[in-house]
Amino acid sequence: MSQPANAVKKPISVKKTILRVLLYFVVLDVCIITLYPYFAMLCTALKNRVEIFSGDNILPVTALWSNFIDIWSRAPMAKYMLNSVLIAGGSTIIAMLCGIPAAYALARMKFKGQTAFLGFVIVSQMFAPVVLLIGIYQVMQRLGLTDNILGLIFINAAFNQAFTIWLLRGTFMGISTEMEQAATIDGCTRVQSMMKVLLPVAAPGIVTTLIFIFINAWNEYTVALCLISTDTYKPLTVGINTFNGYNMIEWQYLFAASIFAIIPVVILFMCIEKNLVSGLASGGVKG
Amino acid sequence: MKKFLATLLTLVMVLSLAACGGEKGGETTPPPADTNTETEAPPADTGSGEKTAIKVIAAEYGQNTKQWWADFVTEFNGSHDDIELTVEAVSWNDIYTVVNTRVANNDAPDILNIDVFADYVADDLLLPIQDCVSDETYAKFYDAFLEQSNIDGTIWAIPDLASARAMYYNTDILEAAGVEVPTTWDELKTACEKIKAYDSSIYPWGIDMTTDEGQAAFAYYIWNNGSDFTDASGNWTLNADANVEAIEYAIGLVKDGLTNTDPANETRYALQDLFGAGKLAMMIGPNSIPTYIADNYAKANTPEEEQISYAFAAIPTNGGNASVSAGVMDRFMVFDNEDSDEKIEAIKEFFDFFYEDSRYSDWVLMEGFLPATSAGGEIVAKADESMAPWVEIVGSCKFYPTAKAEWADVKQGVIDVEQQALLGGNVKELLDNLQATIAG
Amino acid sequence: MSTKTPAAPAEAQELAKKAPRPSGSKKLFRKVEPYIWIAPSIILMAIFIVTPIVKVFQLSMSKVTRAGLVKGYNNFENFSKVLKSPAFALVLKNTIVWTIAVVVISTVLGFMLALVLNNKFRGRKVARAIVVFPWATTLVIQASAWNFIINKDYGTLNTLLMKLGFISAPVNWTPTPGAYFAWEIACGIFVTIPFVTFCVLSGLQSIDASYYEAATVDGAGYFQKLFNITLPLVKSSLTVATVLNIIYVFNSFPIIWTMTKGDPANHTDTLVTYLYKLAFYNGKQGEASAVSVIGFLILLICASVYMIYTLRKGDDDL
Secondary structure: OOOOOOOOOOOOOOOHHHHHHHHHHHHHHHHHHHHHHHHHHHHHHHHOOHHHHHOOOOOOOOOHHHHHHHHHHOOOOHHHHHHHHHHHHHHHHHHHHHHHHHHHHHHHHOOOOOOHHHHHHHOOOOHHHHHHHHHHHHHHHHOOOOOHHHHHHHHHHHHHHHHHHHHHHHHHHHOOOOOHHHHHHHHOHHHHHHHHHHHHHHHHHHHHHHHHHHHHHHHHHHHHHHHHHHHHHOEEEEEHHHEEOOEEOOOOHHHHHHHHHHHHHHHHHHHHHHHHHHHHHHOOOOO | OHHHHHHHHHHHHHHHHHHHHHHHHHOOOOHHHHHHHHHHOOOOOOOOOEEEEEEEEEEOOOOOOOHHHHHHHHHHHHHOEEEEEEEEEEEHHHHHHHHHHHHOOOOOEEEEEEEOOOHHHHHHOOOOOOOOOOHHHHHHOOOOHOOOOEEEOOOEEEEEEEEEEEEEEEEEEHHHHHOOOOOOHHEEEEEEEEHHHHHHOEEEEOOOOOOOOOHHHHHHHOOOOOOOEEEEEEEEEEOHHHHHHHHHHHHHHOOOOOOOOOOOOOHHHHHHHHHHHHOEEEEEEEEEHHHHHHHHHHOOOOOOOHHHOEEEEEOOOOOOOOOEEEEEEEEEEEOOOOOOHHHHHHHHHHHHHHOHHHHHHHHHOOOEEEEOOOHHHHHHHHHHHHHHHHHHHHHHEEEEEOOOOHHHHHHHHHHHHHHHHHHOHHHHHHHHHHHHHHOO | OOOOHHHHHHHHHHHHHHHHOOOOOHHHHHHHHHHHHHHHHHHHHHHHHHHHHHHHHHHHHHEEOOOEEEEEOOOOOOHHHHHHHHHHHHHHHHHHHHHHHHHHHHHHHHHHHHHHHHOOOOHHHHHHHHHHHHHOHHHHHHHHHHHHHHHOOOHHHHHHHHOOOOOOOOOOOOOOOOOOOHHHHHHHHHHHHHHHHHHHHHHHOOOOHHHHHHHHHHOOOHHHHHHHHHHHHHHHHHHHHHHHHHHHHOOHHHHHHHHHHOOOOOOOOOHHHHHHHHOOOOOOHHHHHHHHHHHHHHHHHHHHHHHHHHHHHOOOOO
């Protein structure tokens, strides 16, 4: 393992050089291993079926970029994309709308059953959606939300409440109450002081939470598989299964489509990478 | 104690909130739901007016199924002003999940196209199929096929298509290894050994014992050893000596390294891909393999000289028994949704339309299957010469005992036995246990 | 998304209207107010999580036919059937191995990776962005990719190693169920590491550099600093990350389902894949529900232990 940079400062020794080299070596290895599956996916996405099953080449003999075009005509990819954006976006909004007040109450007020509520939040996570499919379907049917994007939005929002509340509660508790008190004295209501004073300060934590929910909802698979039957309402995760059909797995299309599914999330993640750390730090995810 | 009380309190609160919240959620949510769906795409099933709505869930057989059904629906609805047909094609991976969840929630489709049916009969969910099909259409099916859906004297489902199995072999590999096409188990084993000696990178024989279709392997070997799942009067005989012998033979091939490496995880589709790539010399597969391989070559623009040459023959047998082909048949069944007479009429219309001879043979040919009606058989045999021998075969092959209520357990059970045996279990003991659980 | 935004202020306004209600019973309001704040969250979870949970409990104690019809209470028969089944012990063992292996190894590796990435070096930003990749990828895709890579006959790992000259013939990476399970665990670890890494990174970032300087002055070595300063200070971030991980990993479905479906003969099944098979392949929804109740109880016990441990310690934290 390498030294923290701030530990050794002055002596430019052999030891330090070795550590540096080691550091780069480790980082490089980690990056290669991490990227390898994506590299394999990309190469496969550019091959034809016969070449894939021959297993002779790493890189495609001739890159079949047409695979990337084919998938758009073989499945309503644009629709899937749009659905995924709607589902992930909608879930994020609902989860935040419900989660922020709850986290605020937990961080700023004292009330009976506080511990119990926190406990309930954790307990609610102990059933995976897979386990609850039958029950979920029944609820959705009663609400008329089967085969409906809105149903998925609510499910994803609900199953992300625990994380939202825990992270935001930590963030809010880490912020001093003085400013809010001052605002209250100036005649602000609780809601106003929260909206105007607390939330802006808590922005990094909120952004982290947002991204978290967005990605979880974007990647959700099992519930969508079961609830959505109309092809044009399917999110990407379920939609790309078209290429994983009865007769054959069409690896080249599956991976080409997968790459489209990964790109937006990766970009999103890269954008907030810095925020992510500080957000988690402010959330402190403090016990 | 205090914490306990607090927990209890929250729980009560949650439940009461759930009670009134449920309504609230129900009231407030639909409007956005509607705008959502309407702005996105014209919803498929708004036909709540005067029209009779029929909902169909159909298995997705391959890449062409969805489009075929979409065209079918357009055509059908275009010519039937009073019926609103919707067809949902679901992949085999998901269809059981989808159907079971729907049924459990009283949202069964009107017509279902799937392989199993006995469970639905056991729960009184189906209508006798003869009530839902016009006499004219009903007369089209092979009797032997209809018999497969007979429980206690009532026919509950009609076949939509069938497929039969045979042994495929790579002629080039067999020739190069100096092997004749095997017809008995002994010959098969010798052939495998010779192929392995000729080129150890080629798998001589393909076996699929996966959760997907492990029961097929079970059937191939026991049927061609002169045995069966049941005796003549329909009692389970899973641990018959001939069955033990058959499975031990199959497992022996794997143990001797004469097959693909991981039969418990390599599905028939994986095997087909290996076969098409010339890495597998022989396998048992359905009549659709030529279509499948040709499709692949066409898509990949494979030059002729790189394509494999292959043929098919009867599945090898043991002890002088006649070779038995395994038939697989899928079905249409009608759910009892307390339908009005108009609806039953509409369902009859649907079947008449579907089984109309030329449309039906089109359906069958679309994914390279075999027809279940005699007229369809004639048309298919005429349209595609390579299909003719198959139409012959399918009339005489054996089927799984799907009409028996225990079949679902047996199916999982024999797959489990195979996989346990692959891991070194004793076939006899395993089959004895299975027989005891199923019959006892 | 745009159709949803108008709803957002509406709900907030509703809250705003309720909050400053001026009335004589201000004291009562103070008491009720927190519950109004948590109400939306509770309603959401009650409808979409609690109701299905109640349903599962109900099913676990009922006779359910193969086609999914509920035929009344059956006196815990589902539970006894499940517990008697020889596969169950194996599945339970797998679940424990799976959860512990994935959580422990990914926590250790994630922690070490965070220490590495906390250094200042050229390309750190790029490295951090790359490390996040597996987190951002759908599990189904990730598992399909790994399954493809390790395939003996056409997998890219064999091709790669053969081209590089490390091996001369394709290696069967999954000769036994144990080996396959190990690959699944590896895949699970692979996708879990980024989460741990970033939780720890966030913890590391909030550590004041002066601690380390003081320790250096006192002549503390690297490992002394690691165990005496770093670990205690990131412990809280790690604990929560670990608890969430235990729950997520325990309930994880797509990796195993995509790679082996629990085959052969339940040797790679965990409780979740097992119950999915029971419910949707074998048509035994009652028994499947019983399995999920059992899984829930196991998790509940683990989480209670954690909660009692942390909440008691930090009661004033609330």
